[in-house]
Amino acid sequence: MxxxxxxxxxxxxxxxxxxxxxxxxxxxxxxxxxxxxxxxxAPPTLHPPPARRFDERLERLQTRLGLSHLNRWVLVVVALIVAAVGLSVTILSWPDAEPAASAPAAAPEAAEAAAETIVVSVAGAVNEPGIVELEAGARVADAIEAAGGLADGADPGFLNLARVVADGDLVAVPDAADEAPPPGTEGTAGGLVNVNVASAAELDSLKGIGPVLAERIIEYREANGSFQSVEELAEVSGIGNALLDQIREQVTL
Incomplete structure (x- = not known):
């Protein structure tokens, strides 16, 4: 056996x-x-489903790291919070698209100033005497040209063609055929001195106005245009209210 x-x-x-x-x-x-x-x-080998295998691997990893179920979920929550914070920081730090630069619109004040016009009366020896419209900053020569230019026999020798005219000014062009005024009286009318056209010598003849103030008056009207009132003479440096009262009866516009 x-x-x-x-x-x-x-x-x-x-x-x-x-x-x-x-x-x-x-x-x-x-x-x-x-x-x-x-x-x-041999009998077929039974493989656990993927989910079970993942859980088994997770259990083994958890056992190796010494983590409990509670610690595992705490780590999951912390990871989700970190991911959310990182995504928020990325979105907030993303640069905003800047709008395309556009040409700045012209200021309304500048547009109005560019289109400002003044009205001046031109009389005397011109071809078309009357009212003319000029751009701000125009001069006596521009006013004469706008009135058709000098007429035959005009004598502009005593006019300051470079003077800047103001709104409402009168530009009178003398005629050579008229009786010429005596020397030193070109800027006078009826014994009064016209501060808008008088020469330095004529202004110097005023009581209280010397050569220095006479030059300042001429510089002021060339820079700012004709005087609009006698009181405006007080804006000239050196002419106070007392001196203005003294010459008020000696001047005209």
């Missing part, structure tokens, strides 16, 4: 060796029944 068992064992071992040689280094998936000596295919 014992001999038969040894023979059966040897036969079983030989059969297993034969099966292993046929496998060509492949994994043997068959089993051998020890009682009958027959080979049977």
């Amino acid at each position: 014992e001999r038969e068992d040894r023979e059966a064992t040897a036969a079983l071992a030989a059969k297993l060796r034969l099966n292993l040689d046929r496998a060509d280094d492949r994994i043997c998936t068959e089993t051998v029944d020890a009682a009958s000596g027959e080979t049977q295919p």
Whole structure:
């Protein structure tokens, strides 16, 4: 009996060796029944579903790190908060698109100043005497040109053609045929000195006005235009209210 068992064992071992040689280094998936000596295919290997495998891996990682279930969820919450904060910072720091630069609109005051006009009366020896419209800053020569230019026999020698005219000014061009005024009285009318056309010598003849103030009066009217009133003489440097009262009856516009 014992001999038969040894023979059966040897036969079983030989059969297993034969099966292993046929496998060509492949994994043997068959089993051998020890009682009958027959080979049977190995039962199929049951693989756990992916979710279960992920949980198992997570459990192993958690065991290695020594984390409890509570700590794991705390770490998950912290990771979500960090991600949310990072996303918020990225969105807030994103540069805003700048609007395309547009040409600045012209200031209304500048447009009105550019279109400002003045009205001047031109009389005397001109081709078309009357009212003319000029741009602000125009001069006596511009007013004469706007009135058709000098007429035949005009004598503009005593006019300051470079003087800046103001709104409401009168530009009178003398005629050579008229009786010429005596020297030194070109800027006088009825014994009064016209401060808008008088020369430095005529202004110097006024009581209280010397050569210095006479030059300042001429500089003022060339820079600001004709005087609009006698009181405007007080704006000339050196002429106060007392001196203005003294010359008020000696001047005209």
